Each structure stands twice: as structure tokens, then as C-alpha cells.
Amino acid sequence: MLLSVIIISFNGEKYIGQAISSCLCLAGADHEIIVVDNGSTDGSLDLIRSIAAGCGSPFRIIENHENKGPGEARNIGLAHVSGEYCMFLDGDDWLEPEAIPRIVACLQEWKPDVLMFNHQQVWPDGRKIPNVPNRYVDLGDRWADLTDPAVRKGAIRNLHVPWNKAYRMGFVRDHGLLFPCQTYYEDMVWSIRATVEAAAFYYIPDVLHNYRRHPQSSLHTTHDGHFNIIRECRRVEALLKDHADYRQWYGTKLYGYMRSTLFGVINTGSRIPKAREGDYLKEVSVLLKDFRRMLGLRGPDILSLVAATGDSRMYSAVSGWAVRVNRLKGRMYKLRNRVLK
Structure with missing residues (x-):
């Protein structure tokens, strides 16, 4: 078989x-x-x-x-x-x-x-x-x-x-x-x-x-279970800490993937219970800070800095701006592909 x-x-x-x-x-x-x-x-x-x-x-x-x-x-x-x-x-x-x-x-x-x-x-x-x-x-x-x-x-x-x-x-x-x-x-x-x-x-x-x-889908429910994403990202951090070669080849790419996934969970506005949004943001900020330190990444991460305050309203305003920027980048990518074709 x-x-x-x-x-x-x-x-x-x-x-x-x-x-x-x-x-x-x-x-x-x-x-x-x-x-x-x-x-x-x-x-x-x-x-x-x-x-x-x-x-x-x-x-x-x-x-x-x-x-x-x-x-x-x-x-x-x-x-x-x-x-x-x-x-x-x-x-x-x-x-x-x-x-x-x-x-x-x-x-x-x-x-x-x-x-x-x-x-x-x-x-x-x-x-x-x-x-x-x-x-x-x-x-x-x-x-x-x-x-x-x-x-x-x-x-x-x-x-x-x-x-x-x-x-x-x-x-x-x-x-x-x-x-x-x-x-x-x-x-x-x-x-x-x-x-x-x-x-x-x-x-x-x-x-x-x-x-x-x-x-x-379970991903559309409001539940503390969505905090599991932080635990799973910690497991990825441990994997990279234990393997310098993985860290060298894949570390920065995985950081980008996890950062967008972590913030994507709260950006939906429906997964994290409102009373726990501040806790989630603070935990995400600490995780990303540890990752950046491990990978030697420099330069400010505005979303992470705002998340560290635990202020969900401030985060929502800043992330809204970031989402618009990302959408513009996505449109530019599609436009570039059309032109190249």
C-alpha cells in the first residue's frame, strides 16, 4: 500500500x-x-x-x-x-x-x-x-x-x-x-x-x-482557546533555539508568518473575548520581542509596541492603518503580476 x-x-x-x-x-x-x-x-x-x-x-x-x-x-x-x-x-x-x-x-x-x-x-x-x-x-x-x-x-x-x-x-x-x-x-x-x-x-x-x-468553523468562535496560538508559537521558538541551521534558513520567514498569524487572530475582532484582549496583546508582544532578540532582528515593530500597552482600542486604531497598508501592498502585487503577464 x-x-x-x-x-x-x-x-x-x-x-x-x-x-x-x-x-x-x-x-x-x-x-x-x-x-x-x-x-x-x-x-x-x-x-x-x-x-x-x-x-x-x-x-x-x-x-x-x-x-x-x-x-x-x-x-x-x-x-x-x-x-x-x-x-x-x-x-x-x-x-x-x-x-x-x-x-x-x-x-x-x-x-x-x-x-x-x-x-x-x-x-x-x-x-x-x-x-x-x-x-x-x-x-x-x-x-x-x-x-x-x-x-x-x-x-x-x-x-x-x-x-x-x-x-x-x-x-x-x-x-x-x-x-x-x-x-x-x-x-x-x-x-x-x-x-x-x-x-x-x-x-x-x-x-x-x-x-x-x-x-x-471553530476559528470563528469567541473562546479562550485562541490563546493556544501563543503556546504553539512558543513551541516554534523552542524548535529554532535548538536548531541553529533552522534558525539560519527559516527564522526570519517563520517570524513573519507567526507575527501575521498572531495579530490576525485578534484583528478579526471575534475570536478573543473582549475582556481578554489586553492580556492577549501583552502576551503576543512579549513573544515577538523574545523572537526578535533570538533572531537578532533590529528596528521597531510598531504593532508590537502598541500591543505591549494592552490597550485594545489603541491597538485597533493602529492595526486598522496597518491593514490598509497591507491591502495596498496586495493590490500592488496583483497589479505587478498583471503587467508582467
């Missing part, structure tokens, strides 16, 4: 059929499907069973009697993998028809530790927005060997999620890759470690994964 596709399902009766079907009926694709049902209370588990009964592909269902969170559910799926490689699919997302054959062919040809592919965001109004290229990440429109760190650092500011990659299981086991048992931001350190620790790393620009954007 070459590839194991791990699908995580929780109360996804509306979407799970599409997710599973996007992995089925693929002639010649050497793969299996593992569905981990995370304690669903709707009709999704019955639907999964009915699909499995009429499926010609190797298919396993793992039933958790309670919702263990996405991280632990993925760990459980990993423990049942038979394939030489694994990849992940959330139960409300789906793959393009050519995804599995394309991934299998690339794994057979290159035998990488990690293969990264492109995805697109799919919005409720039907908009489809490819993730790469963007003004942070532009790897071109052809496959790329990113094994050399000097080349790979161009991908470091890509979205750090587990489902835009396939992983060699020997690599996963050798590096002890596991997800933390939490609901929020459980996937960031996994993806960053896989990206920087892989010996052989390849990228294909094909849009193979559809990432469904909808307001029911």
Missing part, C-alpha cells in the same frame, strides 16, 4: 459524502481510506458506513465514542495507517478528481519525505481562490524540488496546515510527529516541523484540495 488518506469526521453529515467520494473510484491508485469519526451525533456515521459498504477501495472506519478534537483524531488515524505515505482530509473539504492519481504518481517518482501541493479556498458564494501564488509565496507554475534550504525557505510563509501535504510514514515516525490534543491551532507546529525537517521536499502547483470556508 502506497498512500493512506485519513479523513476526520465530526457531525459533518452535509459534507462527509463529498469528502469520501472525492477519494473513491480511482483506477490504479494504490491507496486506502481511513475515516475517523470523532463521536458524531448526527447521521454522518451511518452515511460513512453505507459508503464503505459499496466501496471498492480499501476502507476502514474508526469510531471514537466522544469528540477527541482534530489533533487526537489525526493521531488515532496515524496509528492505523498501512501505507508508505499518509495525507489528511477534513470531513468538510474535498479533493479534485485528479488529486489522488497525481499525488501517487509524484510519490512514486520522487519518493520524498514530504510532498506539498496547492489548494483553493471555496467560499459559500461560489468564489474559488487558489492559495499559491500570493505576495508571500510564489513558487512558480511548475513542480519544484525544495530539498535545498535556500530554495525551500520560499515556501515557509505558506499556510501551515496538515492537509496540503503527503508525508512518508518513516519520516513521521523517525521525527516523532504527533498533533497536540487541542481544538485550536493543533496543526501549526506539525506542519512547520514537517516543512523544515524533511530531508527531501517537493512541491507541485496543482490545485488538488478544496478548503471550504464557512462561518461554522
